[in-house]
Amino acid sequence: MSLNIPENLIGLTDAEVLASRKKHGLNEMETIKRSNWLTLLLDIIKEPMLILLFAISIIYVIIGDYAEASFMFVALVAVSAISFYQDNRSKKALEALEKLNEPLSQVIRNGGVLKIPTREIVVGDLSIVEEGKMINADGRIVHSHDFSVNESSLTGESLSVFKNADHEDNRVYSGTLAVSGLAVFEVEQIGKETRLGKIGTTIGQIKEEQSPLQHQIGKFVKNMAIIGIVIFLLVCAVNYYKGHDLLQSLLNGLTLAMSVLPEEIPVAFTTFMALGAWKLMREGVIIKRSSIVETLGSTTVICTDKTGTITENSMHLKQIYDFATDKTYNEAEFAAPALNELISYAMWSSEPVPFDPMEKTLHEVYVKTQKEDLRKGYHLFHEYPLEGKPPMMTHLFEDKHGNRIVAAKGAPEAIHQVSNLSNEEKEKVRGLITSFGREGYRVLGVAKSNFESTEFPKIQQDFPFEFMGLVVFYDPPKKGIQEVFQQIYDAGIQVKVITGDNTDTTRSIASQAGIQHTDEALEGKQIMALSEDQLQTSVEKNVLFTRMYPDAKLTVVNALKKQGEVVAMLGDGVNDGPALKAAHIGVAMGNKGTEIAKAAASLVITNDDLGKLIVGIAAGRRIYTNIKKAIQYIISIHIPIILTVSLPLFLGWIYPQIFTPVHVIFLELIMGPTCSIVYENEPMEKNTMIQKPRKLTDTFLNWKELTISIIQGLIITIGVLFVYQWCVCFGANEENARAMVFTTLIFANILLSLTNRSFYYSLFESFKNRNILFAIVITLTLLLLMAILYIPVFARFFDLSPLRFGDLVFCGLIAAVSVLWFELYKLIRRRTKVEG
Known part of the structure; x- marks a missing residue:
């Protein structure tokens, strides 16, 4: 069995699992109500556009125009189908993300260790929890190694508690965190029956706050709805005053209200965010909340841990310095007899079941270099966990004859401070540490002690230690990391390195990784001693923050946030948890990240590739830009619809009702998919990742952008x-004038959707960004236009007359002039920027 689990721990059989699940249910809190297709449909029916369509249909039935009424009912179904498709697509994307976010737990069943979804844990299971993992059920410890747990989520006590099977309190609880070691516990309560469940803390009760963009869009749509109501009442009043026909007045008012309401915008926002998160999931970036996608694009500072994030976290033992012989040994010399004791004590100071990469390496080197493996003959009977600033840890082992081993390791500064070294010897060791650090090596000090008493010191630093030497690891930067950081800098994003490692090692690795401005560094204890003003200045100026502990990391992140920065924090360890939680975007590593880091983070990179964060930031920028394009398109095309309906x-x-509801709904059926489907699929523009990040507080449309959209619409x-007046001047009848006006608006809509693909690059440059959905929607639009112009039954229904080829060309030319002037504006903008 793996993980050094005792062979007598067999766990449940498959039959016992099924019986337990039948009796106690699944390991989940109160069932969260999921929206099914019926709920989605009911939500869609409540939409204002659908209510307007239904009201218009009823009026047509009342006045006896059954053909128009039928079309409205068909349109109602069509609009509902489009909305349903979009909502269902978003729902499925979010469900896929939710499923991928579901944590896994390790259990022993049928004598073997296996990973299962946490919700499938049953009462009676033997659940395994390791350092850095979250406990997912209540139970009783039956086996443990150096196990401590943080129960602050239940008790409020921040200090970790050591527990084992023989301890008076040998219970563990769901929602608490394993800080060190390993434990196997028998599950006794799950889901609602756990202590956490009884407190009533359920995910479903937490209301997710709206992002700034959501709030701005909601406010904009609300204001447009109010304008629509005012115009509806105004049109009804004017119409009734002129014709004293209440139903016709209501019909005209509803037509205009329908043209004002931008119901496509909220649908587009939801679709963009959900599908953006789903696409990132396929790239190996798991987003826990879809609104994080928007925040990603605004990232201004990336704070990154060093080990496992910038580096490979391979922790290869490169050199060993033996104090007794005053000699540094290379890999080829590790088997030298002089190193036996030092390697042995380095191993004994590690966990018996190692989790840390350095400790795993020390165990492996011990096996390769020692003539006799003594590990089975000794048991750990007392220990001091990793603590102190800088940190160290001490383990006490004993065999059946009472022979003891007292071994310590930790930050070399901590070890030589507590050892029996003269000032000259300490100075010499410091010089070695600095020398190793400048080469990018990570260094640990090793010490031993002889201690026969059972009255153990209160703190490990009080042991009489003998300094033995240094073990020197090399954790190289990840391949291609230089290119990743160059892309980050090109995107106008700052980089800060926040690590527990020493300054020299951090500076060397950071420089090798391509991080800029690494000359100066601040240590955690210095950070905590600064005043608020000094802190703000130092955090802004410095790039390297070393010997950092959780509180110091959190302080730096909060200081950056106070400066108005949008902070992404990358980490994979237990000590990164608070900073990950506090950052705007907490980013955890999927492979080597601890459960605590993943739980605190809002984004998980499944393959630990930092380059995927660039993919996420690019996706955030692309989505935000495309939302703006879609909204500007909707504003611009709604203006001519509103004014063409109202001004006559x-x-x-002469023809006051140039458009009726059927014409407006036809345009809505074209605009909806263009806005929420086509623009969502638009690729990123080539200059997106060489621009500075936008401010998170920026409105989704500033006055300049809104003005451009209004001018386009006007x-x-x-x-x-x-075209309307041209037709009237040349004596065209109402059907012909309507056909000319309607065709011009359709052509203008197509050209507007194309030219608004970029507000900087030309229309022809945008064609290089392949988006097959544009071709599909434009083709369908033109086919439908030809059908309602030239198929008699449709032409009569829409009150249009067929147009000659010359008329179509005329409509196309007017539409081109009305829209393509914007290409000249973009050309001037590009040339001005080049000249500037």
Whole structure:
């Protein structure tokens, strides 16, 4: 059995698992209500656009226009289907993310260790929990090694507690965290029956706050709805005053209200976020909340741990310095008899069942170099966990004859401080530590002690230690990490390294990894001693933060947030948890990250590739940019629809009802998919990742951008109404004028959707960004337009007359002039930037 689990621990059989599950249920809190297709459909029916369509349909039935009523009912079904498709697509994407986010637990069943989804743990299971993992059920410890647990989530006590099977309190609880060692516990309560469950802390009760962008979009749509109500009442009043026909007045008012309401925008936002998170999941980036995608694009500072994030976390033992012989040995010399004792004590100071890569390496080197493996003959009977600033740890082993081994290891500064060294010897060791650090090596000090008493010192630093030497590890930077950091800098994002390692090693590795401005560094104890003003200045100026512990890491992250930075914190260890939780975006490593880090993070990189964070940031920027494009498109195209419906009526033109509800709904059926499906699929523009990040507090449309959209809409309106007046001047009847105006607006809509693919690059440059959905939607739009112009039954229904080829060309030219002037604006903008 793996993990050094005793062979007598067999666990449940498959039959016992099924029986327990049948009796006690699944290991989950109160069942969270999931939206099924019926709930989605009911939510869609409540949408304002659907209510308007239904009201218009009823009016048509009342006045006896059954053809129009039927079309409205069909349109109602079509709009519902599009909304349902989008909502269901978003729902499935979020469910896929939720499933991938579900934690796994290790249990012993049928005599073997296996990983299962946490919700499948049953009462009676033997569950295994290791250092850095979250405990997912309540139970009683039956076996442990150096096991301590942090129960602050239940008790509020921040200090960890050591527990074992013989301890008076040998119980563990769901929601608490294993700080060190390993334990096997028999599950006694699951789900709602755990202490955590009884407190009533359920995920379903936590209300997720709206992001700034969600709030801004919601406010914008609400304001547009209010404007729609005002215009509806105004149109109804004017119409009724002129014709005294209540139903016709209501119909005209509802037509205009439908043209004002930008119901595509909230649908587009939800779709963009959910599908963005789903696409990132396929890239190996798991987003826990879809709104994080938006925040990713605003990242201004990346704070990264060193070990396992910048480096491979391979911890290869490169050299050993033996104090007794005053000699440094290379790998080829590790079998030298002079090193036997030092290697042995380095191993004994490690965990009996190692989790840390350095400790695993020390165990492996011990096996390769020692003539006799004494590990089975000794048992750990007393220990001091890793603590202190800088930290160290001490283990006491004993065999059946009472022979003792007292071994310590830790930060070399900590070890030589507590050892029997003269000032000259300490100075010499410091010089070696500095020398190793400058080469990028990670160094640990090793010491031993002779202690026969059973009255153990209160703190490990009080043992009489004999300094033995240094073990020197090399953890190289990950391959390709230089290119990753260059991309980060190109994107206008700062990098800070926050690590528990010493300054010299950190500076060397950071420089090898391509991190800039590594000359100066601050240590954790220095950070905590600074005043608020000094802290803000130092955090802004410095890149390297070394010998950092959890409180110091948290202090740096909070200081950066106070400066208005959007902080992404990368980490994989237990001590990274608070900083990961506090950052705007906590990023944990999926392979080597601890459960605590993953639980605290809002984003998990499954393969530990830092380059995937760049993918995430690029996706966040692409999505934000595309949302803006979609919204600007919707604003611009709604303006000519609103004004074409209202101005002829208010100004008393010859054909006051140039558009009826069927024409508006046809346009809505085109705009909806263009906004929420086509623009969502738009690739990233080539200059996206060489721009500075936007401020998180920026509005989704500033006044300049809103003004451009309004101008685009007004110029299209001028073009459409010019065609209207042109037709009237040349004696066209209502059907012909309507056909010309409607066709011009359709052509303008197509050209607007294409030119708004970029607000910087030309239309032709945008064609290089392949988006097959544009071709599909444009083709379908043109086919439908031809159908309603030239198939008699449809032409009669829409009150249109067929257009000659020359008329189509004229409509196309007016639409092109109305829209493509924007290409000239973009050209001037590009040239001004180049000249500037």
